[in-house]
Amino acid sequence: MMRALALLIFAACSGEHYPTGEANAQPVPTPKPAAGSAAAPSAGSGSAAPTACPCDDVTDRNDERKDPPHDKLTLTKVAFKDLPAWADDKHAEAVPSFLRSCEKLAVLKDADPVGHDGHGGVAKQWRSACKTAAKLKPGDHAAAKAFFETEFVPWQAAGKAGVDGKMTGYFVQEMRGSRKRAGKYQTVVHARPKDLLMVDLSKHIKDAHGRRIWGRMDDKGELVPFYTRKEIREGALDGKKLELMYVDEPIDLLFAHIEGSAKARMDDGTTVWLDFAGKNGRSYKGVGGIIKEMGGLSAPGSGTMQGIRKWLENNRAKWTEIVDQISSFVFFEEAKQQGAMGSQMVVLTARRSMAIDRAFIAQSTPIWVDTRAPVPNSTAYGPWRQLLIAQDTGGGILGAVRGDIYWG
16 A cells, blocks of 8 residues: 655646645636646556555455545645656656547537536646647657646645545456366456446436446336346356356456456467456455455555465465455456556556546546655665556545556
8 A cells, every 4th residue: 555645736727626725725826828727537557567566455446436525625736846856757658648638638529527527627728738748759758848837737635634645556457368168267257238237426416426326127127236246156147148258267357357457368379458348336345354354464564466366376265255245246348459448448558547536636637646666676665756647547546635556
């Protein structure tokens, strides 16, 4: 579990769509001419290998917010010189990620709001920044740095608990698969059932803040909860022809469910990317917490993703007992593109995309993250400061100063 020391959001123009801080906030400045506007979803990536992603427990990235947000975002205007190590970043690496978000903004009408409740401004305010970014030369870090400093204004984010927050990381789970159920390939990867329904409460409730519910229609025409993981394991979906493929390791598939995407190396030599296609809408219970309740993972530091995987591998007799307590279940579809897809429907960039709580931050927003992360090939932690773009979301990513960095 990484603790974010500071999360800087670039509120393009002026930040007038976000709440400014109380005592220490500066007056909201007049918007810059031809500047972009605050917005956007993200999915981040780290500089270390996926195995360097520390977690006290594994955060489910697919569970929807079920209640209105209880946090509060306040922003205090700062200067770029106040951002720790800002001048040391390779800013051009963030431009391709930003341009992918620009592609989504381009299809919006000028007056369309960006982000929930329009706290990212309107699409027209992003046009100039996106147009300028498209002209930048790849690898020109000085020009990219100047671009962000010209088009955006940095604001320090704070929640009810202050500027410190929680920062985690996620990755694309790799699996070994086959189109046929034979030999070691016995675990089913399910496609989305036709009767699985999703209701966007924002279309029915004014203050829904992007909340969604999932379920199915019963014989009376009422929306009821979809089948649990245990019910699916016991055959609730058998005979519905939902088998996308079969994998040889159920632990890999469990982590794919948690992460929401995967890459399968097939037995015929091909590679298939899998995207999130839906979920049963049931609550997620952390696998690490379940194991701890059973007396496992008692050693300091054993609650990491790597520690959880090792425990599961060494205690396969307890597999069913554990997973049946995780009611949530995820369905996949074969991706049309190579790479992990964020909720903004853009391919994520390692170390430059991140997931945020869209109740507070709009997708497409550039974010400066100041945190600590594992040092590659070491057990030590060190400063990790980079510019990322908000391009993804996750059910466990809740709060004003909360992020999940995409590690690739």
